[in-house]
Amino acid sequence: MKVGVFWRRFRNVELQRRLTPDKVYDDAYDEAYHHYEALKEAGFDAVLIEWKDDPIKTYEVIQKEEVDIIFNASSLKEIEFLELFNIPYVGSGIDLAATDKRMRKDIVAAHGLPTPKYVVAYSANEIPSVDHLRFPLFVKPIMGRGSAGIDEENIVYDKSRLPKVVSKITEKIGQPALIEEFIEGREVTVGIIGYRNPIVLPLLEIGYNNVKTNTYEHKMFDNEIIKCPMEVPEEIEKRIKDTALRIFKVLNARDYARIDMILGKDNVPYFLELNTYAGLTTAVERGEKHVHHGYMGYMAKAAGMTRKEFIGKILESALERYGFEDKELLLA
Template sequence: MRVGVFWRRFRNVELQKKLTPDKVYDDAYEEAYHHYEALKEAGFDAVLIEWKNDPIKTYETIRKEKIDIIFNASSLKEIEFLELFDIPYVGSGIDLAATDKRMRKDIVAAHGLPTPKYVVAYNSKEIPSVDHLKFPLFVKPIMGRGSAGIDEENIVYDKANLPKVVSKITDKIGQPALIEEFIEGREVTVGIIGYKNPVVLPLLEIGYNNVKTNTYEHKMFDNEIIKCPMEVPKEVEDRIKDIALKIFRVLNARDYARIDMILSKDNVPYFLELNTYAGLTTASEKGERYVHHGYMGYMAKAAGMNRREFIGKILESALERYDFENRKLLLA
């Protein structure tokens, strides 16, 4: 079994580079190296593969290295490439990767699960009516990642300030802006691993240091106040996990995902987003270069898993899903 670990320059900060190119730190290689080391420790034959702008070159490398399955695919382009060439890979499929936050919210809401009301703006001069929404509102890119474009001004208390924030998303980042009701409460994120029998990891609460939301700098430079496991009554914990697992299933997530929620003051967990490319890094090992600590890495530790067990279980989920014992490997 030979596992190819994708890495792509600036994979976590591509959007933020459009806003603050001098304030981004690219740890894409270090992140991939973490997964590579974890897979080797778990007993797999792993090799790092850089994603090239020319996909044919990437394909040639995969064939040359005789790769059986890909770990760490992290963009729609990569998923499309892997699907096109029928290369097995870890993680959610194109049916989920191709959707945006709006579509995911609509699917979740259609199944009777709570999510904030919203509208979508495509430019700052033609913003849909928000009269049916309760202020404050929160504005974010419709396909953002890594808290790109998020700072405290994204919490909008007055309709007059809305065009300025929408313009930041639509004009500078180049995406439609999702404008949703800002639910006051506790930010919780839920990690799930597996597919046929998914397992919910310990809940993680994100607290803030001197900010009102999880801004790009706050998140990417590990300034959050992390509590894992989150301290909530057992019945609230069970409700959060139950809703998160239902979301994982109705969106057809595979192998691993992280579901972001806000627990309102009346203990209703509102769905915000499902992360198909959730950060899986644990604390840097002694002698290794620093890598941003992923939320699911904290959850794995709280569940009693080291990186070998954690990353290994995610890969094993994909191997079971592909039924590798009975599958003729196309790239052998």
Template sequence: MRVTVLTHLEKKGDTKYDVVVDQVAEALRSEKHTVKVLAVHGDVAALIEGIRAQRPGLVFNLVESFGRHFAGEIGVAGALQLLCVRHTGGGPGEYYLQQDKALTKEILAYHGVPFPNYAVFRHDSYPDTSGRLRMPLIVKPLRMDASIGIETDSLVRSATQMMKRIVAIHEKIKDAALVEEYIEGREFYVGVLGNRKPIALPPIEMDFSGLPAGMPRVLGRRAKWVKSSPEYKGTKSKIAEIPNETKLQLQRVALDAYRALRVRDYGRIDLRLTPAGEVYVIEVNASCYLEKSGEFATAAQAAGIRYGSLVNAIAKLALARFRRPY
């Protein structure tokens, strides 16, 4: 069938171009699909015209942003729905719930899924957290992903440090600030694949042992994107070496979060495991990063699912979901 790989990134040769676009396209072509790439960022007319011109049977949606609005991918999912185009990933409603971390936590609470205590500091609303949140705390933007706005000083140990970081997020990121209790312990990522009967992939652990002494064990912006930084050089992900009981516990919580947030086709749940064995959901990442060497594809490989099969399985899941939407 005709498949359009939809991306917000620039065309090949641009420094912003991501190899995941070609990797996904090649995987789809390996199953004899006719694949075209549509790169659109901030131009609604070009998005609509491009989809209509290519007339895809499926859109493989890799869009993570659109224009200057931080919630642009929500609008893209809505446009695909209005165009009656089948696509991977959730619709605008699901993306809206998953992007707002406070709403995410409220839904998790309803379903009994554990997460850290938190408070939201909006530009015009500062809640009283005295006696309710225990230090240390981590302060991050409410709606941003990809660790945007998470820096070394995001981990705070006093009210003064907390307020400075909140103001920085308000002024520089232009977002509300989410303040939550920092969970000491090990960090894991559990990929989930499927809809009606989702499966949890083997857990990936983030190894912080290479960080300089005293540096917070947090995967912030520099650890993800600044290759020359000690944060980037001092962190690495690996297949978790844990007892089977712990593995099953992490996978169970991940599946509960995945279902509660109505993640579609595939996603990744970020978790923390305390020394006492308690598991907390830190973040729910719908339509997570699909690059071959990334955590999700690595976990799939550990489960015996090669990259080409993984990408095509996601496409098949999306097609099946549109045949049976309820």
């Protein structure tokens, strides 16, 4: 059994590069190397594979290395490639990866789970009516990642400010803009690993350092105030975890995912989005290069997991889905 760990240049910052190319740091290789090391520590044979622009070249490397399963697929293009060539991989399938934030919100709402009301704008000149929405509003890319395009101006208190923010999303990032009600409360993110018997990790609360939301720079340069486990009454904790687990299941997430929510002042956990490519990096080992710390890495630590146990469990979930049941044989 051999695991190929994908890495792709600028995987986390490709959208933000369109706005501030001089303020991005590409940690794609460092992140993949973290996963590679964790898998080796867990006893798996692993190899790093760089994603090529020509998918045939990527396929040739996979064949040459005799890889059995891929870890760290990080875009819809990569998942389409793996599906096309029938290569097993870790993480959610094309049925979820191909959906945008709007579609996921609609599915969640259809199952009776709370999520802020929204509209979608395709240009600054054609913004749908927002009269039925409660201000302030929050504007973000419909398929964004890594807080790309997010700064404090994305919180909109006045309708006259909407065109400027929508234009940033639609013209500079090149995506439709999701405009939703801004729920005041505590930002909480919930990590879940597994598939048949998913495990909900300790809750993580994201506090802000002199900003009103988790902007790109605030997040990518680890400026957040992290509280993990989040301090909430037991009944509220259970409500958040139960809601997150239902979302994980109704969206058919696989192996790992992170659900972002706002715990409103009414103690209702409102669904914002599900991250299929959530960051999994943990604290680096002594002597290793610093790498941006993933939220799920904090959760794993709070759950008492080492990085090899954490990454290993995620891989084992995928192996179980594909029918590779004998772990001793896999490690041979």
